[in-house]
Amino acid sequence: MDDRTHRAAHRVKGRSAAPGIALGPLVRLAPAKHEARQYRSAAEEHQALVDALAGSHADLTALVREVGDDEAEAILSFQIALLEDDNLAAPAFALIAGGEVANRAWSAALALQIASYDGASDPYFRARASDLRDLRDRVLRHLAGEADQTVPSGVIVATDDMPPSTFLATDWRDGGLVLRRGSPSSHVAILARSRGVPMMVGVDIDHLEHGTDALLDADAGLLIVNPDTNMRASFSQRRAEQSKARPAAASFSGPALTATGELVRVMINVTGLAELEGLDPAHVDGIGLMRTEFLFQGREKLPTEEEQYQIYKRMLEWAAGKPVTIRTLDAGGDKPIEGLTQPGDMNPFLGVRGVRLSLRHLDVFREQLRALARAAVAGNLKVMIPMVTVPEELDRCRTLLEQALEELRREGREAQLPSLGMMVEVPAAALTIEDFNADFFSIGSNDLIQYVTAASRDEPQLADLARPSRAVFSLIGHVVGYGDSSGRETSLCGDLAGDPGQVAALLGQGLRIFSVAPGAVGPVKAAIARYSGSAA
């Protein structure tokens, strides 16, 4: 213990993905070490698996008492029931009796089950494969003597990568996240920014020791391991300053005006109702992007029309007449959804994602369009289609939306036609924007940049290429210019809009509607106020 407290502080660099600072013990989330076990005797292997199963059962029983939400409880109860069924582990015990090592026996037994669910034709059964993988890994961790992966609050999590659903299931109060992979524009980073969780990517996590105290300074792109007393003191001081400064930034509550008095609209990007709590709609010009895929993730089953309708309606009620732009399901790419997206897609960002996926799962898409047409009655709804490449895709969406409306009216339900626009993120669409029958445009800069530069946003080594270059700005200018001349509103809802350093350049391209993470509204309005015209 003495040794640890006297260890010298050292610094690890990374790229900032979400601003903020945090101090706490490091928690390493490592993949289960499937092959790390040494064979002892059949009796010992048998006992090791018995113990690992019992330990996993105890974990899950403790977890299920904590979760308090229906969906999560159902998932955990299912895993508990599986563990309580002797049929689950029977093939593994048989393999052990035949001389196999416990972890391999367990993996092999579960592999058969997982394959059977993966091959199911019904998406709900197919999605159960993820429960079995989760359970398999938990037992393997017990066999390898590794710590459980539930993350307590107030820690700094260090891991390779994290799916958004895991991020959403974690309590991040006073905590932070460092990843080896990912990028500032990955969806975990988007979530981290909107929830105020300090986060860095591109961090060499190999030498970070589980349990060691660390200070995460995501503003500076630094992780300080074993911070000394002075560093801790200056951390506390900065924490105090930041909590004072936050309300000041948020108090940029008036309309956004440039230095020459031109009005600019600043809207927010959200993923659900939770982010709207405590946010005054008077401070923003509406919701510029609601990402519906997070309603679909990490669940036992896809949300019903009614569930979706209730959420959309409450967003429109919150906005009180201001526009609410809801993007239809943008699954695929780095946002897989169990039972819907195709596993093992060779090149997911160029694959079946966004509207391409929706038009191949009309049952799911129709439910969403019905929920949207019903919610349209409650306010100023704009429906946005992601990943549109050719005009025909948008035309089909319009037809489906009109059909949904007709169907609802026949059923005697209240509904109306919301305006229908498109996300401009595929270069082919940006280049031929005049051909699209859209009511409005919203530029998705994150994907547009990676498609224009042919550089993945999740590859830290290519961060210098995957930047908003002149090529990107000229496409943005083209779309904004066409929008202006044809009387269609054009906004930008990617991370570019939330970067105060890029605000002037975007205003220079004629952009007058920004949609940003709630935390960026203050800084972006401040940057707008400094802008004195395209001559500057």
Next chain:
Amino acid sequence: MNKLRASVLMRHEVGLHARPSVKLTKLAKAFESRIDLGLSPDGPWVDAKSIVKVMATKAPKDSTIYFRAEGADAKAALEALVTLVDGDFQDGR
């Protein structure tokens, strides 16, 4: 002792998936009798107390679930199971 039989149409929206299976197997385990479940009147039959086996039937919505039971409380077991399935697993969603 004779085997008792019963059947019931399952209307649960997504079929015999995780949540209904947990409820069904828990209820079956509350009885001493041996209880089997199948998707046709002639089987194949699986142990209704095993969630691994019950889930493996992957019974979709609108399947008819067949039960057969053998034991002292077989009659009560079948009545309870049929009520559960018929009542949509007390789970409207």
